[in-house]
Amino acid sequence: MLLLAFGVLFTAVLHLVAAVPSLKARFKQRVGEKAYGPVFGIASLIGIGLIVLGWRASDFVFVYDPPAWGRHANYLLTLVAFIFLGIFLFRGSWRQTVRFPMAFAAIFWATGHLLANGDLASIILFGGFLVYAVLHIIIGTANGVRPSPVVREGHNLLSVLGGIALYGIMTQLHMALIGVPVFQLS
Structure with missing residues (x-):
């Protein structure tokens, strides 16, 4: 269940960045304007993967x-x-x-x-x-x-x-x- 909880938390925090324009701008600046979309997408897929693995492993x-x-x-x-x-x-x-x-x-x-x-x-x-x-x-x-x-x-x-x-x-x-x-x- 820990993996599931971590996956949900990771995905939620990642997506809450988009709700705070200053955080989103800093993240875009750090990874680069062009790389932001792909990096965000890959991070989202990692979060979903953690959720799926955590769900399937949960009793x-x-x-x-x-x-x-x-x-x-x-x-x-x-x-x-x-x-x-x-x-x-x-x-x-x-x-x-x-x-x-x-x-x-x-x-x-x-x-x-x-x-x-x-x-x-x-x-x-x-x-x-x-x-x-x-x-x-x-x-x-x-x-x-x-x-x-x-x-x-x-x-x-x-x-x-x-x-x-x-x-x-x-x-x-x-x-x-x-x-x-x-x-x-x-």
Whole structure:
């Protein structure tokens, strides 16, 4: 569980840098303007790798019994999360309105999964991302962070359609990627 917790903390701290413009600028200056994107991307992949390895190595430790309706709420909240992910990715005008679509996606995703899972690894992973996302919105708002002013016309509808499509893909790949089936038909 320590590896999982470290992976979540590493990823959260790395992404909170983006919520503080002065820290982000110093980081960009230190690694170089052109290298910033690739370095940030590689560091993010390392964080995700640590999370996946930590998750797979974690034993099941019961903490609480999730509500009976939690699994169904998770389906809906995760769908909403993927729509917010679509808003982030497709960069329509809704991205300007929402300001932090990826953080809201993490909030919906984490909340849904906390309603469906009651084990310690889930609390570390989803609870950690929930705390991170709320902090990102608070710190980003306090620092006046805004999304890129570039708006792609007509991409609001694509945001929703793309989010729904990604949700559908993830429901199919969840077992292969995460090791847990989304739907149990038996």
